[in-house]
Amino acid sequence: MGxxxxxxxxxxxxxxxxxxxACLGVPxxxxxxxxxxxxxxxxxxxxxxxxxxxFVIQSTSPPVNEHLMELLLIIDALRRASASRITAVIxxxxxxxxxxxxxxxxxxxxxxxxxxxxxxxxxxxxTLDLPxxxxxxxxxxxxxxxxxxxxxxxxxxQEGLAQDSVIVAxxxxxxxxxxxxAERLGLPYAIVEKARVSDKTGQVEARHVIGEVKGRRAIMxxxxxxxxxxxxxxxxxxxxxxxxxxxxxxxxxxFAADAVQRIEQSSLRGVIxxxxxxxxxxxxxxxxxxxxxxxxxxxxIHEDQSVSKLFPHY
Ligand code: R5P
Numbered sequence: 527m528g529x530x531x532x533x534x535x536x537x538x539x540x541x542x543x544x545x546x547x548a549c550l551g552v553p554x555x556x557x558x559x560x561x562x563x564x565x566x567x568x569x570x571x572x573x574x575x576x577x578x579x580x581f582v583i584q585s586t587s588p589p590v591n592e593h594l595m596e597l598l599l600i601i602d603a604l605r606r607a608s609a610s611r612i613t614a615v616i617x618x619x620x621x622x623x624x625x626x627x628x629x630x631x632x633x634x635x636x637x638x639x640x641x642x643x644x645x646x647x648x649x650x651x652x653t654l655d656l657p658x659x660x661x662x663x664x665x666x667x668x669x670x671x672x673x674x675x676x677x678x679x680x681x682x683x684q685e686g687l688a689q690d691s692v693i694v695a696x697x698x699x700x701x702x703x704x705x706x707x708a709e710r711l712g713l714p715y716a717i718v719e720k721a722r723v724s725d726k727t728g729q730v731e732a733r734h735v736i737g738e739v740k741g742r743r744a745i746m747x748x749x750x751x752x753x754x755x756x757x758x759x760x761x762x763x764x765x766x767x768x769x770x771x772x773x774x775x776x777x778x779x780x781f782a783a784d785a786v787q788r789i790e791q792s793s794l795r796g797v798i799x800x801x802x803x804x805x806x807x808x809x810x811x812x813x814x815x816x817x818x819x820x821x822x823x824x825x826x827i828h829e830d831q832s833v834s835k836l837f838p839h840y
């Protein structure tokens with residue numbers, strides 16, 4: 527790609543944006559993303575982006591609507607300022623779980639948000655661990671959806687968590703992620719069958735464990751922790767089934783409502799979470815950064831190099 531590489535950040539995750547910028551040795555563009563007195567979003571890109579290859583770093587994390595609208599307006603400003611290519615770097619893609627009509631008369635929010643992003647003027651999307659790979663098809667522009675399995679597998683291995691462990695999917699939807707991590711580490715994996723009792727409160731029931739966890743360290747891997755209902759229910763069941771200790775690892779930590787307190791009061795030994803959303807601080811939370819990964823991928827996209835070559839084991 528010919529144009530100069532430029533980075534613009536919204537307000538969702540300044541620390542991650544700074545880290546990506548430091549890894550690339552490219553400063554963040556001078557840009558104002560503020561509010562008018564009535565609460566409307568005020569975007570002003572204060573340096574030229576004409577002909578540039580611009581990467582907009584913005585997770586659409588809570589407050590989701592504010593961060594989404596910032597992203598759309600930044601993209602619009604860049605398009606009108608003649609950026610030659612705009613990549614929406616969305617480490618956490620909000621509304622992604624609403625990807626189908628599971629009952630009548632509900633929206634497919636993930637598709638509508640994809641339409642917004644494309645209509646605003648994004649030419650590409652770079653994200654991490656979408657709940658379902660098919661979401662890429664909601665866009666008619668290229669989407670790089672980075673996988674989390676190598677990141678978690680490397681971390682568990684480095685921290686000595688890979689011995690005598692079983693990797694657990696806390697619901698059927700997480701099975702591919704869990705088997706990916708397990709395969710890389712040569713470990714067995716198990717699946718918890720979960721039923722969501724209430725979408726509104728997040729109340730869930732963990733019903734069965736498929737696979738053997740007795741005497742092992744169980745490490746659950748999932749895309750998102752929101753209320754914590756899924757993993758807390760699964761933790762109890764895994765212990766009833768004889769797991770020696772229980773950990774959990776997440777790509778995206780929303781930590782809605784009192785999730786952090788509930789984790790602190792639970793028997794979970796540790797919760798590993800990336801910084802796609804600024805993670806809360808708590809004695810049980812272990813943060814791992816995806817800043818270097820995003821920086822490497824941005825560099826590759828900018829230089830029109832293969833992204834998959836960074837993950838030679840796939
Ligand atoms: C959906 O099934 C996701 O993979 C997560 O399991 C879910 O979003 C977690 O939500 P919560 O923490 O509220 O149970």
